[in-house]
Amino acid sequence: MSASVFIDGAAGTTGLEIAERLAGRPEFDLVTLDDHRRKDDAARAEALNDADFVILCLPDEAAKAAVGMIRSARTRVIDASSAHRVAPEWAYGFAEVTGREAIAAARFVSNPGCYPTGFIGLVAPLVRAGLLPADWPFVCHAVSGYSGGGKALIARFEADSDIAFRAYGLALGHKHVPEMQVHAGLAHAPIFAPAVVPAHRGMLVEVPLHLSAMPSSATPAELRAALSAFYAGSPVVAVAQDRPDELLLRASMAPVDTLTLRVLGSEDGTQARLVAMLDNLGKGASGAAVQNLNIMAGLDETAGLRL
């Protein structure tokens, strides 16, 4: 028998891409509300309580309200918003970092943010291995395609083709910072400097490091080897061994659910740039949600993913 899946917020950017990945999959019976009922609380409450799995693709406040509407103990929830990412009763849905068992057993799973997927994917394994100090003052620069800001930012960038680069988070209080700190296992909040470029999707997340100033004195080769070992055999996360002169985000990028990590070191090994590339709507949102759904349902975690 197929499991029923209700996407609340199915008309939004993340919801639409989850539905695309679930289309044609007989294991799941997708429940959606007509356009005129998709914001009707009575219709939503019924769907939220009837479904085996609910995927929330809503703004944070609406996601919290939706969880409050769930009375059925059998309904399991994946929340794509940032409302529950550091809530102790929610499993953090980064399969490779959290561990699949915790996600498989959880009733409530919080899907990681797009930028945190890059940052945590790079930093958490190296802090756990003792190669980067947990009390280091980390910095993270990142650029994202504008679909990362949902329908509102898509409309803004499509209406104003003159924006070449948008730096933001300038007050240093971006909502992703607590999640980045907690799930990377850091003593201090990282400085996070995000930006948006005029491409629909795709992102590059970077952590520059003065390795020679660290007590651990790890070399770029050691960091690369540790990351490679951590993600060995992962069908989703790859550690590239190349040393490219440049990394390009293409405006024509097709949807993809992989996460590619690199450790780029200076000749003398004293400095490194940790760089993650991903699709904000892939492993950064909808792809991760489908991976989590597969794990929760006891299926092949890559089913429906674009790898």
Ligand SMILES: NC(=O)C1=CN([C@@H]2O[C@H](COP(=O)(O)OP(=O)(O)OC[C@H]3O[C@@H](n4cnc5c(N)ncnc54)[C@H](OP(=O)(O)O)[C@@H]3O)[C@@H](O)[C@H]2O)C=CC1
């Ligand atoms: N876009 C991305 O790359 C990522 C997004 N996320 C998170 O996923 C969530 C969804 O984001 P995204 O898809 O980009 O956002 P969108 O703005 O594209 O979509 C949100 C959808 O939620 C609907 N909605 C808002 N309030 C309610 C409500 N009370 N009841 C029912 N539906 C409601 C909106 O309706 P309407 O269409 O009428 O506006 C819209 O369709 C957010 O929390 C976001 O932060 C997480 C990782 C990456």
Ligand SMILES: CC(=O)N[C@@H](CCC(=O)OP(=O)(O)O)C(=O)O
């Ligand atoms: C480009 C852009 O605006 N990106 C979003 C983050 C997208 C994302 O990861 O969503 P969550 O916030 O739910 O994690 C932002 O910075 O708020």
